[in-house]
Amino acid sequence: MKNLKDLQLNEMEALLVALGEPKFRAKQIFAWLYKGVSGFDEMTNVPAALKNKLEEAGWSTGVFVPAKVQISKLDGTRKYLFELSDGNAIESVYMKYKYGNTICISSQAGCRMGCKFCASTIGGLQRNLTPGEMAEQLLAAERDAGEPINHIVVMGTGEPFDNYENLSKFIRIINDKNGRNLGMRNITVSTCGLVPMIETFAKDFPQVNLAISLHAPNNDIRNSMMPVNKKYPMEVLIEACKKYTEETSRRITFEYTLVKDKNDSRENAFELIEKLRGVLCHVNLIPLNKVEETGLDTSERKACEAFKKILEDHGIPATIRRELGDDIDGACGQLRLGGKK
Ligand code: SF4
Helix, strand or coil, X not given: CEEHHHCCHHHHHHHHXXXXXXXXXXXXXXXXXXXXXXXXXXXXXXXXXXHHHHHHCCEECCCCCCCEEEECCCXXXXXXXXXXXXXXXXXXXXXXXXXXXXXXXXXXXECCCCXXXXXXXXXXXXXXCCHHHXXXXXXXXXXXXXXXXXXXEEXXXXXXXXXXXXXXXXXXXXXXXXXXXXXXXXXXXXXXXXXXXXXXXXXXXXXXXXXEECCXXXXXXXXXXCCHHHHCCHHHHHHHHHHHHHHHCCCEEEEEEEECCCCCCHHHHHHHHHHHCCCCEEEEXXXXXXXXXXXXXXXXXXXXXXXXXXHHHCCCCEEECCCCCHHXXXXXXXXXXXXXX
């Protein structure tokens, strides 16, 4: 089936006109889709004949029904497993923060970036998700949790900049005032460092937040954790980040997973300060979430606190991320890639 949620409003208008229907029907259908209806039946002001026509032409509303929902006893975080029509599966995580409800969505089924600490890459890349499949993760979670979600982080399985065209379309669709109308500033995209795309992203979406998975203070350590660093080494990445902040005047978040005896020493903290000097940024320290297959261990609390203090003492704002959903493997780097089951 083709997914109506893969269409921007102008494309939906063109579709309706091609089907011999008035253009204004597109706006009605578009609005219903992003109100989170669970099918054509709930579109009460759309004629039945038109709904039938769309179905006969092979169009669906692209609704996901979770195959599995795990709810954290610790903090109410919900991890969803969605089965896609082609047999792939993906995961999304719904989290409650003080500033609002947030969904962490996947942008690909699997990932080919090979980061050593990450469960999502263990089986490689299966395929890119479509714009509608990204949007539906939010809508399905809202239907299940019964509460509105006002922040999206594209930080689940996949490298969003490896699926840039669909990512861009998804952002435009979810931001459209005729539909979900989610503010650009309420969206964060996280990349492992595909440098050429950072410049493109700054031009296309200067208001969307950018996070960089940095995880290391130098090339040796980063090479050993993240293969992407061999193609785009740290100095090239940091230069692109500097340019990004100059062009957009927006602060970048650097994600830094603290791994015991790997990147969590005092020396590492000082190295990181040198690298980030002059970049408008914030560092999000993430004590590693253990994934058995990776053989890496979590930094001790004391080491995390000491690392944070050194950064702050040198003028770099840092936080230690409060991990949500640890008891359901919903935390960063713990999402499986849900390949073919
Ligand atoms: S951390 Fe992100 S980019 Fe790296 S392998 Fe995992 S999903 Fe892919």
